[in-house]
Amino acid sequence: MKTVTGKMAITIISLSMFCFLISCSKSSTIYAPLVYDPAKDSIRVFYTAEGKKDPTILFVHGWSCDHTFWDAQVRYFKNNYRVVTIDLPGHGESSAPEIPYTINLFAESIKSVLDELNIDKAFLVGHSMGYPVARRFIQQYPDRASGFCIVDGAYFRVPEDEEEIIEWEQQNSHFLQGFREENRAEFIRQFIDSLFVKQSSPVLKKSITRRIMNTPAHVANSAMEDMVRKENWEEYPLHLPTLAVYAASPDMPQDNEAYLQTLFTDLEYHEWTGVGHFIMMEQPDRFNSLLSGYLMQRFNQPLK
Structure with a gap:
């Protein structure tokens, strides 16, 4: 396989929504894949799109997750918005070739999905690693984002002092080593455990852990390695x-709030107790209400 970059060709898999004629009155929907013929060295990016044509909310999942982590949001918002979810390259139903999985590549996959759907602009929602992915997309294509929602976004602060940078990189290298060792599975389980609180549902925790562990190791490792790069x-x-x-x-x-205010000049910040890292899944009603209220307040629905 040829060397590929974030600008590599990306082939889209879409799920087109349609109703059975008999059951349309009950709003029953199913999805069918469009026929695709991926070119050599291309990535097949899986997405779903539901709801009205405009305005659009695009949800970006986190490290080793997939589009189903947003199921509660799709159900809630699809009646008033066009709701798009994506499986980032290497995740979920998207293809997972042996290539570097980078923030740039993930950001380009967002653009490819929007292009495929002929969507000029979307409100982006990014969870965990989805935060730097969506942020990179916004940096590269500022005219295509109407707004942004950060959901327990993961980020790294690079020290300014050279000696501190060396120590910071050594700590990151030690952390990454856990993803390469023989006890990798146990290391990742412990890492996932740290993302929950005592109030978290054991059933949900088990489901999330299983889905994260199903992500191919070469994808998960590569994505994490790129995410900690100071560049x-x-x-x-x-x-x-x-x-x-x-x-x-x-x-x-x-x-945390003050730091994010240096990165976003128009920021509304909330911090919740009694909830773990997967906010939108652990407290979906509360999260949906917050996001819906924000969209109504700031954009008076529809988005502009």
Whole structure:
């Protein structure tokens, strides 16, 4: 296989929604894949699209997750918005060739899906690793984002001092080593466990753990390795309406809100207790209400 980059050809798999004629009155829907013929060295990116044509909300999942992590949001928002979910390259139903999985590649996959759907602009919602992915897309294509919602977004702060940078990179290297060792599965399970709180549903926790563990190792490892690269965190302020909701954690920097305000000049910040990392799944009603209210307040629905 040839060397590929974030600009590589991306082939789209879409699920087109249609109703059975007999059951349309009950709004029953199913999906069927469109025929595709991927070119050599291309990536097949899976997505779903439901609801009205405009306005559009595009949900971006996190590390080793997939589009189904947004099921509760799709059900809630599809009656008033066009709702798009995506399986980032290597995740879920998308293809997973042996290539580097980078923030840039993931951002390009968002553009490819929007292009395929002929959508000029969308409100992006990014969870965990979906935060830097969506942010990179916004940096590269600012005219195609009407707003942004950060859901317990993962980020790294690069120290300014050279000696501290060396120590920071050594710590990251030690962390990444856990993904390569023989006890990788146990290491990842412990990592996933740290993302929940005592109030988290055991059933949900088990389901999330299983789905994350199903992500191919070469994809998960490569994506994590790229995410901790300091070059990905040379950030500058973005000027678009931004909603952020974080799960309170002892590991969270005390100045989390203040730091995000340096990156987003129009920020509304929320911090919730009693919820783990997967906010939109653990407290879907509360999250949906927050996002819906924000969209109504800031954009008076429809989005502009």
